[in-house]
Structure formats: C-alpha cells, structure tokens
Amino acid sequence: MSNFPKVLESIDNLSLEQTKNLLSLSSKLRIQRPNLKNSPFQHCSLTTIFFENSTRTKYSFIKAAWKLGMQAIDFPVNLSSLAKGEDFKENLETLHHQGFSHIVIRTSDPDFFCPFREGEEKESPIALINGGNGMVEHPTQALLDLFTFMVDFKDDENLKILKGKKICFVGDTLHSRVFHSHLKLLKLVGMEVSTCGPKEWSEGLTKHYDDLDQAISENDILYMLRVQKERHQGKTELNQLDDYVQKFGLNLDRLNKNTKQDKQAKVYHPGPVNIGIELSEDIIQSKYYRGYQQVSCSIDMRAAILALMIIHNKNTHHNINKEEVHEWLK
Numbered sequence: 370m371s372n373f374p375k376v377l378e379s380i381d382n383l384s385l386e387q388t389k390n391l392l393s394l395s396s397k398l399r400i401q402r403p404n405l406k407n408s409p410f411q412h413c414s415l416t417t418i419f420f421e422n423s424t425r426t427k428y429s430f431i432k433a434a435w436k437l438g439m440q441a442i443d444f445p446v447n448l449s450s451l452a453k454g455e456d457f458k459e460n461l462e463t464l465h466h467q468g469f470s471h472i473v474i475r476t477s478d479p480d481f482f483c484p485f486r487e488g489e490e491k492e493s494p495i496a497l498i499n500g501g502n503g504m505v506e507h508p509t510q511a512l513l514d515l516f517t518f519m520v521d522f523k524d525d526e527n528l529k530i531l532k533g534k535k536i537c538f539v540g541d542t543l544h545s546r547v548f549h550s551h552l553k554l555l556k557l558v559g560m561e562v563s564t565c566g567p568k569e570w571s572e573g574l575t576k577h578y579d580d581l582d583q584a585i586s587e588n589d590i591l592y593m594l595r596v597q598k599e600r601h602q603g604k605t606e607l608n609q610l611d612d613y614v615q616k617f618g619l620n621l622d623r624l625n626k627n628t629k630q631d632k633q634a635k636v637y638h639p640g641p642v643n644i645g646i647e648l649s650e651d652i653i654q655s656k657y658y659r660g661y662q663q664v665s666c667s668i669d670m671r672a673a674i675l676a677l678m679i680i681h682n683k684n685t686h687h688n689i690n691k692e693e694v695h696e697w698l699k
C-alpha cells in the first residue's frame with residue numbers, strides 16, 4: 370500500500386496508519402490558520418462532479434480546498450460534454466490537461482470506480498475521491514465523523530479514548546452508504562458497532578437492537594441515519610413512517626428517560642435530517658446533538674485528505690513534498 374491512495378473509493382483503501390495520519394493532519398489544520406499566500410498547494414485545483422444532489426459534501430470539499438490555498442470549482446454535469454455523451458475517461462484526460470489535481474465524484478452507480486482501481490487497464494491521471502456511490506460507501510463522511518468523535522471525546526490520533534466506545538447506528542442502515550463505510554472504519558479503530566431499527570433494514574452484520582430505549586441506555590454514541598425514502602422504491606407508506614417515529618424516532622424526553630447516571634449519549638447525524646422522523650427539533654436544539662460539529666470538522670478532514678493525496682501521489686503538474694507542507698503548517 371502506498372503512503373496514500375490515488376483513488377479513495379472505499380475505507381478498504383486505507384490502513385490504520387494512514388487513517389491516523391489523516392486524523393493528525395486534520396487536528397493541525399483545525400487549530401492553525403496558515404498563510405494562504407505561501408501555500409504549497411496554491412497551484413493545485415479541485416473540481417466536484419456530482420451526479421446526485423449534495424450540500425454538505427460538495428461545499429465542504431470546496432471550502433477544504435480553499436483552506437489549503439487551492440482553487441476549486443464545481444463541474445455542472447448537465448452543462449458539460451458528459452451530457453453530450455462524452456466518455457467519462459475522456460473527460461478525466463481533459464480535466465487533467467487543464468491542470469486539475471483532484472476530483473470528488475458522487476454517483477448512484479455502485480461500480481463507477483471499478484475501471485479506475487489500482488491495477489486496472491486505465492489509471493486515472495487525477496486523484497479521485499468517492500463522495501458517495503449508491504448505497505455502497507461514503508468514505509470521507511466516515512472519516513470526518515471519526516475526526517468529530519476524536520474532537521468531542523478529547524482523544525488524540527492514537528485513539529486510546531475511542532477504542533472500545535460503543536456506537537449504535539439507528540435506522541435505515543440497509544440503504545446507508547455512510548453506515549457501510551463506518552462499519553469498516555470503526556472496526557479498524559476498535560470501536561464497538563451495533564445497529565437499531567426495523568428488522569427489514571438490518572443486514573445482520575452487527576449486534577442489533579429492536580428497542581431504541583435499550584440502545585440509548587447501552588451506548589456512548591447514537592448515530593441517527595436518514596430514512597432514505599428515495600431508495601425505498603415507493604414501498605414506505607405514511608403510516609409506516611408514523612410507526613417508525615414511535616419506535617425509532619429520538620426526542621429529548623426519550624434520551625433523558627433512558628440515560629443512566631447522567632451519561633447522555635452524544636447524538637450524530639450525517640445530514641440532511643428528516644426533522645420529526647429520525648430526530649425531533651428539541652434534540653437538534655440540545656447540547657447532545659453534534660451534527661453541526663460534524664459539518665465544521667468536515668472541512669479539516671477533507672483538507673487533510675486532499676493534502677495527503679497530493680503529497681503522496683506525484684503528478685505531472687504538481688510535486689509537493691512533506692517537508693514543504695510541514696514548514697507551511699509550523
């Protein structure tokens with residue numbers, strides 16, 4: 370495994386050591402405001418190619434690029450030559466020759482990244498990052514969440530405090546690419562993962578709770594997932610949603626009633642939230658809700674991902690070494 374993958378498709382592409390390097394650089398970037406005029410990254414540029422909608426992922430990558438002094442621009446798919454039928458690989462070559470160093474891609478196609486995997490016939494000329502592929506994975510969301518846990522639990526990149534912490538993913542785990550990336554990442558770092566929700570949304574991959582009250586009382590972290598109606602192919606009726614809210618919706622009263630010895634679980638959500646379904650407004654307004662902290666930490670983690678990709682993958686346009694970056698972040 371190289372020091373950092375050129376195509377970040379899955380958490381499987383990362384070792385524990387690479388994950389710790391990301392956490393360490395994210396921490397540095399969170400506390401420092403380096404001078405952008407001296408940035409070693411100022412000739413690097415990012416574009417975001419999103420075939421599905423996004424607020425958090427797309428704009429946090431753009432902000433992350435700005436944080437490193439990079440340039441960043443969105444690639445509107447419908448106005449591009451892709452909409453005229455141009456092949457994606459041809460687009461990649463074009464963007465490479467225009468000098469782009471990174472592309473973040475969101476797609477509904479689970480196999481989108483297969484042709485660009487290491488050892489495949491056509492190596493991508495540009496660093497590629499999976500910004501969510503169907504129900505398969507959303508690796509950068511899992512990484513930024515881990516960084517948020519580290520900040521919230523006052524841990525460091527060796528993860529001594531988080532090791533053994535209990536996290537329960539509540540809700541639509543079956544359709545959740547966020548959950549699928551977390552399952553790999555949190556096991557890699559030694560956290561105890563469980564799920565809670567309707568049986569038909571459980572893949573049987575972890576310990577499962579049918580009862581949210583029990584999950585609240587036994588876990589340090591409740592990670593609430595969005596009910597993804599758009600992936601249910603019309604199978605979810607309104608009365609089923611009412612039933613879901615009764616059984617698995619989290620509100621402040623429920624959190625407080627099931628908390629033992631004032632040890633309230635912290636509540637996370639990748640967003641966007643269906644307010645009134647998986648989470649009530651009073652939880653979002655409470656100190657236990659960490660969703661906006663996730664949004665804020667996302668910029669540091671995504672900047673760390675962009676930086677390590679460029680440092681460790683030499684490219685015809687950009688050649689930046691670790692020492693230069695170290696000097697810049699002093």
Ligand code: CP
Nearest residue numbers: 423424425426639640
């Ligand atoms: N969490 C997440 O991926 O949100 P967006 O769909 O807004 O990018």
